[in-house]
Amino acid sequence: MKEFDYVIIGGGCAGLSLAYELDIHKKLSDKTLAIIEPRQEYKKDKTWSFWKVTPHNFDDCVKKSWENFSINVPGKTNYLECKNYPYQSIDSGLFYKKINNKLRENKNISYFKDIKEINIKNSFVFNSVPEIKKNHLSLWQHFCGVEIETHNNFFDEEIFNLMDFDCEQRESVHFFYTLPYSKRKALVETTWLSKMNDNSQKDYDEQIKNYIEKHLKIKNYEITYKEEGAIPLFYPLYEKKKNQINIGTAGGMTRLSTGYTFLNIQHHCKFIRENFENISNVSRFEINKKYQFLDDIFLRVLNKHPEKMSDIFFNMFKTSPKTVIKFLSNKSNYLEDVSIILRMPKWTFIKALFY
Numbered sequence: 288m289k290e291f292d293y294v295i296i297g298g299g300c301a302g303l304s305l306a307y308e309l310d311i312h313k314k315l316s317d318k319t320l321a322i323i324e325p326r327q328e329y330k331k332d333k334t335w336s337f338w339k340v341t342p343h344n345f346d347d348c349v350k351k352s353w354e355n356f357s358i359n360v361p362g363k364t365n366y367l368e369c370k371n372y373p374y375q376s377i378d379s380g381l382f383y384k385k386i387n388n389k390l391r392e393n394k395n396i397s398y399f400k401d402i403k404e405i406n407i408k409n410s411f412v413f414n415s416v417p418e419i420k421k422n423h424l425s426l427w428q429h430f431c432g433v434e435i436e437t438h439n440n441f442f443d444e445e446i447f448n449l450m451d452f453d454c455e456q457r458e459s460v461h462f463f464y465t466l467p468y469s470k471r472k473a474l475v476e477t478t479w480l481s482k483m484n485d486n487s488q489k490d491y492d493e494q495i496k497n498y499i500e501k502h503l504k505i506k507n508y509e510i511t512y513k514e515e516g517a518i519p520l521f522y523p524l525y526e527k528k529k530n531q532i533n534i535g536t537a538g539g540m541t542r543l544s545t546g547y548t549f550l551n552i553q554h555h556c557k558f559i560r561e562n563f564e565n566i567s568n569v570s571r572f573e574i575n576k577k578y579q580f581l582d583d584i585f586l587r588v589l590n591k592h593p594e595k596m597s598d599i600f601f602n603m604f605k606t607s608p609k610t611v612i613k614f615l616s617n618k619s620n621y622l623e624d625v626s627i628i629l630r631m632p633k634w635t636f637i638k639a640l641f642y
């Protein structure tokens with residue numbers, strides 16, 4: 288069976304980002320890499336959005352970028368600016384195409400559908416397939432989004448809506464999220480933060496239809512694309528192995544309070560590339576411990592008091608948007624952390640330390 292110096296298990300966001308980062312920095316000119324990916328074909332299946340707090344390799348895959356956003360709870364809307372850190376939306380279809388076209392030029396990279404096709408005994412492995420232990424108490428962010436095209440101009444494409452809590456909550460945390468790509472085109476997503484087992488929240492089509500037709504009051508439109516997914520708001524199992532590093536969701540790159548993962552994956556790939564020659568000896572790359580601690584408390588509050596979360600998110604954004612964005616993107620300093628913490632209901636959070 289064939290052997291390779293390096294193996295990436297899973298050619299999704301993290302696997303391909305890593306292969307691309309290594310390839311463009313010429314780390315594979317005299318080393319071999321196998322990418323294991325079972326999917327038959329690559330097509331657009333996700334829209335990755337985030338505040339651009341650092342440069343990344345995929346500006347040419349950005350579908351749209353915004354410098355203004357809003358957040359609302361019933362009866363109240365807050366309009367905010369994000370000029371310093373624009374919010375970007377990446378089209379996964381463009382991302383897969385760009386990377387696969389580039390990697391195909393490198394003869395040292397091979398693709399396989401199943402790990403059983405090669406011998407990995409002597410390889411260094413980057414694994415992006417998470418091992419998730421199902422637990423009925425675990426929290427998930429689960430969602431469904433549709434891209435719609437309206438017959439008439441409807442959207443203001445200069446401002447996106449990050450969270451609209453003016454919708455039924457069903458004793459959970461629920462909001463809609465709208466990214467207007469143009470006056471007639473937008474992604475509308477229904478998002479739940481809850482225990483995944485609860486199938487009573489999965490009538491996504493009905494939720495989206497009601498929101499578009501009754502809340503936004505759009506009558507004539509077509510659905511042109513649909514995506515559905517779930518992000519674990521807990522860290523998957525990460526067994527320490529000598530010749531293996533987990534990447535992506537499997538590697539703990541999700542910010543648990545928000546589900547944001549894309550930019551953390553890019554930071555991790557850069558870290559691996561910078562330490563590539565000594566990769567089996569470097570310590571594990573993690574999201575800063577202070578965010579792990581704060582997110583843990585945040586999720587305890589969310590679990591115990593879902594009814595308070597819409598106001599908590601709304602009030603968080605009353606701090607300067609720049610501070611909140613830095614906080615949510617792992618870039619805040621201690622003073623900025625304190626200004627966010629002071630916006631939280633103190634007793635609720637202090638009590639959460641002891642749940």
Ligand SMILES: Cc1cc2nc3c(=O)[nH]c(=O)nc-3n(C[C@H](O)[C@H](O)[C@H](O)COP(=O)(O)OP(=O)(O)OC[C@H]3O[C@@H](n4cnc5c(N)ncnc54)[C@H](O)[C@@H]3O)c2cc1C
Nearest residue numbers: 297298299300301333334335336515516535536547548549
């Ligand atoms: C629909 C959706 C939207 C998201 N939107 C955002 C967002 O807006 N912003 C953000 O920051 N994050 C977002 N996320 C979270 C996160 O960025 C994505 O999940 C991202 O794709 C994670 O990258 P990954 O490589 O860990 O996993 P994936 O991209 O899922 O890649 C894993 C790969 O492993 C392959 N695979 C599965 N089983 C095996 C196996 N046995 N052997 C080999 N390969 C296997 C899969 O086919 C897949 O290609 C979103 C997630 C989803 C699901």
